[in-house]
Amino acid sequence: MDRSSSSLKFLGSWADSHTHRVRLALELKGLVFEYQEEDSVDPSPALLLHSPIYKKVPALLHDGRPVVESLVILQYIDETWTDNPIMPADPFERAIVRFWCHFADDKLGPAVGLVFSSVGEGQKAAVDQVHENLQLLERELREGAFKGRRFFGGDNIGLLDIVLGCGSYWLAVFEEVMEVKLVDPDTFPLFHAWLRDFEEQKEVKETIPPIDKLLEYARGIRQMMLSLSTDTTTTPTIGAPATGNTTSNNDAAVEEIGLLQESLVL
Amino acid sequence: MAEGENKGLVLLDFWVSPFGQRCRIALAEKGVEYEYREENLRDKSPLLLKSNPVHKKIPVLIHDGKPVCESLIIVQYIDEAWPDRAPLLPADSYARAQARFWADLVDKKMYESGTKLWKLKGEAQEEAKKEFIEILKLLEGELGDKKYFGGDTFGLVDIALVPFTAWFYSYEACANLSAEKEAPKLVPWVKRCRERESVSKSLPDPLKVYEFVCFLKKLCSWHVNGHLCRPEYIVGGFRHGRLTSFVG
Numbered sequence: 182m183d184r185s186s187s188s189l190k191f192l193g194s195w196a197d198s199h200t201h202r203v204r205l206a207l208e209l210k211g212l213v214f215e216y217q218e219e220d221s222v223d224p225s226p227a228l229l230l231h232s233p234i235y236k237k238v239p240a241l242l243h244d245g246r247p248v249v250e251s252l253v254i255l256q257y258i259d260e261t262w263t264d265n266p267i268m269p270a271d272p273f274e275r276a277i278v279r280f281w282c283h284f285a286d287d288k289l290g291p292a293v294g295l296v297f298s299s300v301g302e303g304q305k306a307a308v309d310q311v312h313e314n315l316q317l318l319e320r321e322l323r324e325g326a327f328k329g330r331r332f333f334g335g336d337n338i339g340l341l342d343i344v345l346g347c348g349s350y351w352l353a354v355f356e357e358v359m360e361v362k363l364v365d366p367d368t369f370p371l372f373h374a375w376l377r378d379f380e381e382q383k384e385v386k387e388t389i390p391p392i393d394k395l396l397e398y399a400r401g402i403r404q405m406m407l408s409l410s411t412d413t414t415t416t417p418t419i420g421a422p423a424t425g426n427t428t429s430n431n432d433a434a435v436e437e438i439g440l441l442q443e444s445l446v447l
Numbered sequence: 448m449a450e451g452e453n454k455g456l457v458l459l460d461f462w463v464s465p466f467g468q469r470c471r472i473a474l475a476e477k478g479v480e481y482e483y484r485e486e487n488l489r490d491k492s493p494l495l496l497k498s499n500p501v502h503k504k505i506p507v508l509i510h511d512g513k514p515v516c517e518s519l520i521i522v523q524y525i526d527e528a529w530p531d532r533a534p535l536l537p538a539d540s541y542a543r544a545q546a547r548f549w550a551d552l553v554d555k556k557m558y559e560s561g562t563k564l565w566k567l568k569g570e571a572q573e574e575a576k577k578e579f580i581e582i583l584k585l586l587e588g589e590l591g592d593k594k595y596f597g598g599d600t601f602g603l604v605d606i607a608l609v610p611f612t613a614w615f616y617s618y619e620a621c622a623n624l625s626a627e628k629e630a631p632k633l634v635p636w637v638k639r640c641r642e643r644e645s646v647s648k649s650l651p652d653p654l655k656v657y658e659f660v661c662f663l664k665k666l667c668s669w670h671v672n673g674h675l676c677r678p679e680y681i682v683g684g685f686r687h688g689r690l691t692s693f694v695g
Contacts, residue, residue: 249548
């Protein structure tokens with residue numbers, strides 16, 4: 182596909198890990214695109230038009246035609262611009278990549294998000310859950326599907342690296358903001374080494390926002406969240422407004438936090 | 448283990464699972480022979496636990512000893528492993544993206560929303576009904592006047608959705624929600640899909656599904672306050688006749 186003649190635009194939010202996934206894939210493919218920043222709680226008419234069902238970033242527009250949902254977008258990019266493939270060719274390996282992408286989105290991401298949104302015993306349980314999930318990945322790197330590889334994609338970054346990597350920076354951010362240990366290099370040596378190598382890649386450095394901006398952002402949300410919670414043992418779920426203890430005056434703010442929290446998961 | 452023993456296809460499944468049925472339909476569409484193994488979900492086989500150690504769930508397709516998990520991943524695997532016949536995804540990358548989006552939407556919304564219809568009561572059930580109707584209308588809008596969701600060819604989205612049609616009778620009986628009335632444009636599509644041998648052989652009798660739902664409801668009534676109980680812990684007590692092989 183000719184890179185110069187098609188028009189590519191993508192709508193994203195600067196702190197949203199799914200936005201980073203799309204940006205990184207576009208950069209790795211060497212594609213030229215226009216970017217539009219979206220307010221994560223106040224979607225533009227364009228976003229509502231192109232993502233009418235979920236009303237969320239990222240949304241990719243290729244010659245005006247929208248593609249939404251980051252995993253769908255990534256595969257679309259890979260299948261439309263076939264140089265520098267990010268998916269393996271073998272059907273079984275592709276199935277493995279898809280499985281672990283779902284794991285990142287359905288298990289690891291929400292567990293990491295829960296660390297951020299909970300306190301006390303709830304947070305301790307969330308940290309344990311993150312460790313359990315990381316152990317599964319560590320095992321795959323040590324003796325499973327990804328044994329002996331520098332990246333999940335092999336010698337080069339692939340789709341699963343993009344999915345896991347764009348969001349793993351939150352682990353370091355949450356470690357600092359929450360003062361918890363999530364990725365101990367002694368317990369997860371291979372995952373730790375992979376993350377370090379991933380973050381050293383040129384395109385990754387150009388995609389992921391500076392750590393101090395992410396820290397400031399996370400601290401701000403955490404502060405807002407703690408000041409709204411009337412019960413310190415409440416653990417609101419990611420993306421859903423908290424129920425029960427908050428007053429009706431706080432509902433709108435809680436919803437805002439829920440939307441912001443969603444953008445933080447892996 | 449002898450060399451020949453790991454060869455071939457085995458599907459670890461549970462008879463009423465719409466997720467398992469997706470795999471059966473896809474295999475039948477491709478005309479591929481496989482061994483069907485019914486799992487007792489209260490007493491999962493060592494093979495299931497070994498093949499899907501992360502989630503310990505069915506369906507799992509084991510191909511020459513290598514396991515593939517999660518129904519839509521399995522369906523795409525089947526499509527890619529047998530590319531020479533009955534394509535389940537379109538050739539065009541934009542159309543493929545649309546298919547994946549809608550299949551993923553069915554995944555995210557149908558099972559949970561449908562489950563609420565028979566599990567909840569009163570106001571909570573009414574809310575669940577509104578939610579379910581919205582989903583049906585979205586799907587109806589996407590289908591439009593097309594023969595199948597992907598156009599003229601039966602494919603991924605049809606396969607993702609059609610197993611849930613075997614639950615429509617249960618939704619009507621439990622929640623007084625007629626999917627046919629709420630989304631009439633889906634009716635000809637359901638009929639068209641059921642005329643395909645791959646679908647008619649893979650989907651259970653809706654009355655049997657209803658019997659199963661009634662059994663689950665009885666067990667769920669032991670859990671209070673409308674909390675969603677997890678069927679995989681309790682379904683082991685309800686078994687269906689075991690199919691030992693299936694040729695599509």
